[in-house]
Amino acid sequence: KKQTYKCKTVKTTNWDSKEFLQRSRESWAEKVNQELEKKSLPQRVDHRSFKEQGIEKIPTQHIGVSANAMEKRGIESQRGNENREIKKANGQIQTIEILEKQTQKEIAFIREDISWNRHHEEIAKIEEQIPKAAGNEKVLLSVQAGLLKLYDKAKLIEPTKTSEGRTIEIDGRKVPYFEYHKNKLVGDISFAQDKVKGYLDMLAQQRQEAPQEQGGFAARREVFKQQEAPQEKPKIDTAYVERMAQQLATVRNEFVRETVNSHERTRYQPNPIYARQANEIESVAKTVAEQSRTIEAFKAERDKLGMFKGKEKKEIQGKIDNFERLRRSNLDKLKALGVSNLSKADEAAKEKRTLAAQEQEKAQAARRNEGAGSRAEEAKQVFLEAAKRIPADQRQAVLERMEQYNSHEAGGMEVFKAEIEARRVLDSALKEQTQDREHEKTKVKGRGRTD
Known part of the structure; x- marks a missing residue:
């Protein structure tokens, strides 16, 4: 009977294992990179595959000796054509990756824009609500407190990584993105705070003047008339009163309009x-x-x-x-x-x-609206001078008739506030004029006694 033998392979090394191959490739890459570093060359090699490195790139194929020789002679080989197609595809992938990174960067910019927009829109909504609360001191104080908190928060806002190096074009010049939006936010909050303070001051002024009014504006005018005119009823020139009332109303309405404008913005940076x-x-x-x-x-x-x-x-x-x-x-x-x-x-x-x-x-x-403050002051002087030129015995009739020619312009509380200011400065000017006349009369009487 023929005897058969069974063979059994016993491995004495691990040269054919994947682990050994991986260690060998890693050791080779390390040695190559050491030599590249010694020679101060920027290139580096990596023993890992594109997939292991997380690189979305198609690896080229080993072209072989014969195919390589053909390529050198200018003859296209199948492997050479395949590698050229792979390189072309890799170029497209690289372009797409660059575009995707650019898109992600732009998305980060958009999110930052939206964040700033929320801040600006919040202040814009508050600013729109302020005139509606003009007569309510409690609401105005609440808005004032809220604006103070927003102001403190705005001052603490720090630039983000996304905003680094970003610029924004304003009036044909480029300014730092973060600086522009922070300054705009702080400026808008400050303007809203000034507006609230103006309404609160108006309410305080009304409280101070209320006990002195005793019958309102017309009654105070009557007092001025009694102080200046003789006790007998003056003879009213109707045509003169009508003409002067129209003229005085014109300059008064101009003063009111410019006063309203002076309380509004004279500078505004649009959000681009x-x-x-x-x-x-x-x-x-x-x-x-x-x-x-x-x-x-x-x-x-x-x-x-x-x-x-x-x-x-x-x-x-x-x-x-x-x-x-x-x-x-x-x-x-x-x-x-x-x-x-x-x-x-x-x-x-x-x-x-x-x-x-x-x-x-x-x-x-x-x-x-630039220069509205100075225009309001000029209109005020014209208004007062026109009122002072009206004879004392005709003034009350002219002032009462003037009220019929109010401009009734839109503007709500701002116009009302300006009208109060017009009445106040007119009363003050007429009162001062009356006191000057009385003082002059007293001086004349005193000189008469001395003579």
């Missing part, structure tokens, strides 16, 4: 975020639409290929995947801009344009 976001929404929405059409065109081209066109199908599918990645990035950007549905992009852009236009209107109104 809205216009930029409108442009971004329109641009990104257009890009997404184009990318969608391109994807559909590639899909149609792929579906037309036969079952034996695997390589061509794979190439087209790679292009589709690349465009899909880009489209997803742009859709994320639209979501950050507040557009969750592509069909709503036009509506969202229009809304941003409206907000941008409102910002420009505020800036233009502020520019028109």
Whole structure:
């Protein structure tokens, strides 16, 4: 009987193991990098695969000796063609990665814009509510306390990493992004605080004057008339009263108008975020639409290929995947801009344009309002001089008739406040004029006794 033998392999080394190969590659990479460092060369090698490094890149294939020789002679080889296709695909992947990183950076910018917008819009809403609370001291004090807290918080805001190096264009010049928005926020809060203080001062002034009024403005005018005119009833020149009332009302209304303007903004920095976001929404929405059409065109081209066109199908599918990645990035950007549905992009852009236009209107109104304080003072002097020139026996009739020619301009509490100021300065001026006349009469009498 023939005897059979069984063989058993006994490993004395681990040279054929994956672990040994990994350690060898790692040791080789370490030695190469040491030599590169000694020679002060920037290049470095990594023994890990692209996948292990987290790099989304297709590795090229080993071309081989014979194929390499063909390539050197200018003859294309199959491996060489495949590697060229791989390099081309890697170039596209790299471009897409750069675009994706840029999109993520822009999304971070958008989120920071939205954060600043919330601050600016909060102050704008408070500013709109202040005139409505003008006659309510309790509400005004509450608003004042809230604005003080917002002011303290605004002063403590620090720049973020995202805002580093960012600039914003204002009136044709670039300014630091963070500095612009912080200064705008602090300035808007300060303006709102001044407005609240103005209304509180007006209420305090009304409380001080209330006990002295005793019948109101007309009654005080009657006192001035009695002090200046003889006791007998003066003869009223109706035509003169009508003419002078119209003239006095004209200069008075001018004073009221300029006084109202002097209480409003003379400087306003428009928020440029809205216009930029409108442009971004329109641009990104257009890009997404184009990318969608391109994807559909590639899909149609792929579906037309036969079952034996695997390589061509794979190439087209790679292009589709690349465009899909880009489209997803742009859709994320639209979501950050507040557009969750592509069909709503036009509506969202229009809304941003409206907000941008409102910002420009505020800036233009502020520019028109420059110098309102000095114009109000000039109008005040003209008003008082016109009133003083009216004879004492006709003044009461003129002042009463003047009230019929009030401008009745829109403005709510601001106009009311300005009208109170007009009455106060007029009363004060007429009272001062009367006192001067009485003082002059006393001096004349005194000289008569001396003579």
